[in-house]
Amino acid sequence: MGRSSVMSRSRLMNWASHTRRSRSHQYQQAFSTSSETGKSLNLYSAINQALHIALETDPRTYVFGEDVGFGGVFRCTTGLADRFGKKRVFNTPLCEQGIVGFGIGLAAMGNRAVAEIQFADYIFPAFDQIVNEAAKFRYRSGNQFNCGGLTIRAPYGAVGHGGHYHSQSPEAFFCHAPGIKVVIPRSPRQAKGLLLSCIRDPNPVVFFEPKWLYRLSVEEVPEHDFMLPLSEAEVIREGNDITLVGWGAQLSVMEQACLDAEKDGISCELIDLRTLIPWDKDTVEASVKKTGRLLISHEAPVTGGFGAEIAASIVESCFLRLEAPVSRVCGLDTPFPLVFEPFYMPTKNKILDAIKTTVNY
Amino acid sequence: MALSRLSSSAPGSNLLKPLTSAPSLRRSFSAAADDSTPITIETSLPFTSHVCDVPSRTVETSPKELMKFFRDMALMRRMEIAADSLYKSKLIRGFCHLYDGQEAVAIGMEAAITKKDCIITAYRDHCTFLGRGGTLLQVFSELMGRQGGCSKGKGGSMHFYKKDSGFYGGHGIVGAQVPLGCGLAFAQKYSKDETVTFALYGDGAANQGQLFEALNISALWDLPAILVCENNHYGMGTAEWRAAKSPAYYKRGDYVPGLKVDGMDVFAVKQACKFAKEHALKNGPIILEMDTYRYHGHSMSDPGSTYRTRDEISGVRQERDPIERIRKLIFAHDIATEKELKDIEKEMRKEVDEAIAQAKESPMPDPSELFTNVYVKGYGVESYGPDRKEVRAVLP
Numbered sequence: 001m002g003r004s005s006v007m008s009r010s011r012l013m014n015w016a017s018h019t020r021r022s023r024s025h026q027y028q029q030a031f032s033t034s035s036e037t038g039k040s041l042n043l044y045s046a047i048n049q050a051l052h053i054a055l056e057t058d059p060r061t062y063v064f065g066e067d068v069g070f071g072g073v074f075r076c077t078t079g080l081a082d083r084f085g086k087k088r089v090f091n092t093p094l095c096e097q098g099i100v101g102f103g104i105g106l107a108a109m110g111n112r113a114v115a116e117i118q119f120a121d122y123i124f125p126a127f128d129q130i131v132n133e134a135a136k137f138r139y140r141s142g143n144q145f146n147c148g149g150l151t152i153r154a155p156y157g158a159v160g161h162g163g164h165y166h167s168q169s170p171e172a173f174f175c176h177a178p179g180i181k182v183v184i185p186r187s188p189r190q191a192k193g194l195l196l197s198c199i200r201d202p203n204p205v206v207f208f209e210p211k212w213l214y215r216l217s218v219e220e221v222p223e224h225d226f227m228l229p230l231s232e233a234e235v236i237r238e239g240n241d242i243t244l245v246g247w248g249a250q251l252s253v254m255e256q257a258c259l260d261a262e263k264d265g266i267s268c269e270l271i272d273l274r275t276l277i278p279w280d281k282d283t284v285e286a287s288v289k290k291t292g293r294l295l296i297s298h299e300a301p302v303t304g305g306f307g308a309e310i311a312a313s314i315v316e317s318c319f320l321r322l323e324a325p326v327s328r329v330c331g332l333d334t335p336f337p338l339v340f341e342p343f344y345m346p347t348k349n350k351i352l353d354a355i356k357t358t359v360n361y
Numbered sequence: 362m363a364l365s366r367l368s369s370s371a372p373g374s375n376l377l378k379p380l381t382s383a384p385s386l387r388r389s390f391s392a393a394a395d396d397s398t399p400i401t402i403e404t405s406l407p408f409t410s411h412v413c414d415v416p417s418r419t420v421e422t423s424p425k426e427l428m429k430f431f432r433d434m435a436l437m438r439r440m441e442i443a444a445d446s447l448y449k450s451k452l453i454r455g456f457c458h459l460y461d462g463q464e465a466v467a468i469g470m471e472a473a474i475t476k477k478d479c480i481i482t483a484y485r486d487h488c489t490f491l492g493r494g495g496t497l498l499q500v501f502s503e504l505m506g507r508q509g510g511c512s513k514g515k516g517g518s519m520h521f522y523k524k525d526s527g528f529y530g531g532h533g534i535v536g537a538q539v540p541l542g543c544g545l546a547f548a549q550k551y552s553k554d555e556t557v558t559f560a561l562y563g564d565g566a567a568n569q570g571q572l573f574e575a576l577n578i579s580a581l582w583d584l585p586a587i588l589v590c591e592n593n594h595y596g597m598g599t600a601e602w603r604a605a606k607s608p609a610y611y612k613r614g615d616y617v618p619g620l621k622v623d624g625m626d627v628f629a630v631k632q633a634c635k636f637a638k639e640h641a642l643k644n645g646p647i648i649l650e651m652d653t654y655r656y657h658g659h660s661m662s663d664p665g666s667t668y669r670t671r672d673e674i675s676g677v678r679q680e681r682d683p684i685e686r687i688r689k690l691i692f693a694h695d696i697a698t699e700k701e702l703k704d705i706e707k708e709m710r711k712e713v714d715e716a717i718a719q720a721k722e723s724p725m726p727d728p729s730e731l732f733t734n735v736y737v738k739g740y741g742v743e744s745y746g747p748d749r750k751e752v753r754a755v756l757p
């Protein structure tokens with residue numbers, strides 16, 4: 001992994017010496033020790049812990065966004081301003097384009113800029129800054145400048161009744177912009193480890209947090225500073241008949257479908273992609289080569305969703321191993337609806353149905 | 362008569378029929394409601410201006426107008442309070458932002474303009490819609506996501522529209538509606554029909570880049586656009602001074618003139634809007650900063666008490682409440698008794714309750730509506746989903 005000169009120059013960034021292998025190692029460690037040292041945390045508290053650690057371990061880290069100084073609408077930044085001061089954790093005006101542009105500049109000076117966009121639905125005013133500035137700064141300056149220290153956090157996805165502008169899953173738009181990374185965690189432990197990796201990764205990252213799970217998802221999370229590797233998918237359930245790939249909140253829905261399919265004698269392998277770009281093709285390919293079938297599920301509309309990219313790549317590399325067409329169970333090609341959200345959503349039954357159709361093809 | 366069409370038809374009558382066409386069944390409870398004898402009053406405060414003249418503080422009204430303002434604002438207040446309880450009982454889903462406290466802005470603005478003028482606003486849109494002639498039944502049906510709603514139940518609280526009276530709605534992205542308003546104004550200028558657009562936005566929205574883009578283009582092309590900053594002093598939990606280097610929003614246009622208006626005084630609002638319309642038709646854009654206040658929290662998930670003191674809220678209620686101001690004027694001019702005004706409030710309560718009861722009878726939209734209006738019928742690509750069970754995606 002290339003590291004910018006700005007970053008390797010900083011004495012404070014001891015993290016920068018982590019190789020991909022050593023991070024994997026920490027991740028393994030996190031898993032093996034979690035049950036002994038972990039505390040039960042929900043997802044927003046895990047994010048909060050990660051932010052505390054990021055600010056604690058690197059004095060050049062800043063956290064900012066709308067109402068962030070007060071804890072943010074989802075409480076993810078609670079206590080940070082008190083602990084680290086208003087010079088490092090601060091409210092911005094209501095101006096997403098400005099927030100991200102400012103973050104790019106701050107990061108270009110060798111800082112870790114952690115910007116919060118209040119809802120993923122409001123990231124679009126900043127779309128230009130992300131796609132045209134953040135993603136291309138390094139490339140177009142021949143590696144003189146970069147904004148690798150920039151991490152943009154945004155809550156995404158359905159909450160049951162959020163309506164048009166509090167529910168969207170815009171991840172695919174950003175997957176079309178080489179130069180940035182897109183990461184989505186599925187649980188509190190994942191959120192903490194992945195967010196710390198994103199903040200410390202020398203590339204700009206968009207980190208989407210599944211807001212449905214902020215309070216709902218609770219698990220043991222190691223209290224210490226740990227990172228989970230980016231661009232490494234995780235097989236969270238092993239199986240032989242079909243591979244399921246998803247990310248974020250959708251995984252818990254898919255997991256339910258896997259359990260139900262098991263009752264019908266279908267053995268499902270479930271993969272959490274975790275990083276959408278650059279994504280871990282190897283893990284998905286290896287799994288599909290074993291099962292011969294692939295189903296992808298995401299909340300975003302099916303057409304042009306990131307599932308399409310996975311499907312195309314896997315058809316290219318596993319064509320002769322596939323025993324059924326790749327199946328996509330996704331949001332419908334409509335704006336996110338206020339009423340009939342369950343019709344729009346890729347629900348458990350829809351997934352289960354598609355699993356059976358694919359397996360019996 | 363903005364709200365004259367609000368009276369509801371008897372319960373049990375054709376529920377889905379928009380009530381706009383129902384004849385008014387309400388009779389004036391006292392002669393005052395028809396009394397147009399002029400009364401001269403002063404607005405609460407002088408106007409403050411930025412690079413333009415100031416309108417006169419002296420305005421003329423009548424018992425009829427005072428009674429109408431009282432009735433219309435009392436109705437809005439009651440409607441918002443009812444929406445609060447419906448939300449708490451989970452009959453309203455999604456996000457819901459209430460307008461109580463700010464009623465004088467919607468009412469004063471309507472009193473100065475016609476339905477040929479356009480209004481476009483953000484998500485705090487229930488009362489603006491009512492002011493444009495929308496009905497309570499449409500409001501509550503939309504809030505509860507029913508077919509009888511003004512957006513057929515597809516929009517919800519943040520997305521009210523009324524095309525036949527120039528209400529371009531109901532926008533969820535903070536600041537986005539303001540450049541749209543410039544486009545409306547451009548079209549109006551082109552059609553030479555002497556109409557203008559009022560584009561409303563909040564003090565928080567005033568810091569979005571789009572606002573400055575809109576200011577520049579509206580001034581560059583002399584558009585009949587009135588940019589109305591409803592300054593309720595908070596953008597969610599952020600006080601104006603925390604987010605704006607200069608919270609004098611009426612001066613923010615620099616080369617665009619502006620007026621600061623007491624947005625809690627319906628007469629000041631009316632006077633300013635009349636002035637602004639004339640100005641805009643002659644000279645192009647102008648900013649009106651309405652100094653106002655929202656009593657409720659930002660949305661239903663905000664108790665509204667963590668970033669401001671209870672004293673502040675009760676202080677505004679006591680000193681500046683727009684309805685109380687009118688009540689006092691009515692008493693001062695001996696137009697109606699305390700009991701008569703109380704009776705009006707009771708009547709408003711009843712109208713609201715009846716509209717809610719009717720709205721509850723309105724069916725949910727048909728599931729096929731999930732797929733309609735994405736594209737023009739017959740012009741879209743086939744929109745399909747992975748569903749094999751719940752919705753047969755045979756698309757319109």
Ligand SMILES: Cc1ncc(C[n+]2csc(CCOP(=O)(O)OP(=O)(O)O)c2C)c(N)n1
Nearest residue numbers: 122485533534535563564565566595596597
């Ligand atoms: C682009 C965008 N960013 C953030 C939000 C979330 N949000 C909704 S309303 C609001 C505050 C707006 O305050 P103000 O403009 O003062 O209007 P008010 O709510 O006071 O009427 C915020 C931050 C949004 N809807 N759109």
Ligand SMILES: [Mg+2]
Nearest residue numbers: 563564595596
């Ligand atoms: Mg405000």
